[in-house]
Amino acid sequence: MCETIEKLYKIILDRLEKKPVGSYTAQLASKGRGYVARKLGEEAVEAIVASLSEDRKRIVEELADLIYHMLVFMAINNVSIDDVCTELEARMKK
């Protein structure tokens, strides 16, 4: 899972830098940090709703949406995957 997320994060950084036509990532980021933050919240709610009323496949799909939007949110807030993993490591009870 981590390798896929790291690969996706690199793609997202590339889209934010090059802003290719048709890129959902570039379009999303162009709407500003506030919009991306709201989208992140929306995707979290969609995952919660899926867990309350839908099947496992739908939960997986909504969590994939959530992780993608979280990575875009991280990128536009200049937070790397390493930043978050370092914080998570620091919290781990040995």
Ligand SMILES: N=c1c2ncn([C@@H]3O[C@H](COP(=O)(O)OP(=O)(O)OP(=O)(O)O)[C@@H](O)[C@H]3O)c2ncn1[C@@H]1O[C@H](COP(=O)(O)O)[C@@H](O)[C@H]1O
């Ligand atoms: N993993 C994703 C991914 N998951 C979800 N989404 C998009 O996120 C949106 C999901 O939000 P919604 O459910 O609200 O659907 P929506 O109503 O169309 O979205 P909004 O118009 O409300 O923003 C959909 O439009 C999906 O296309 C993603 N878009 C892109 N990626 C990855 O990011 C890469 C770069 O994508 P582009 O920037 O489009 O090249 C792709 O190669 C993929 O690997």
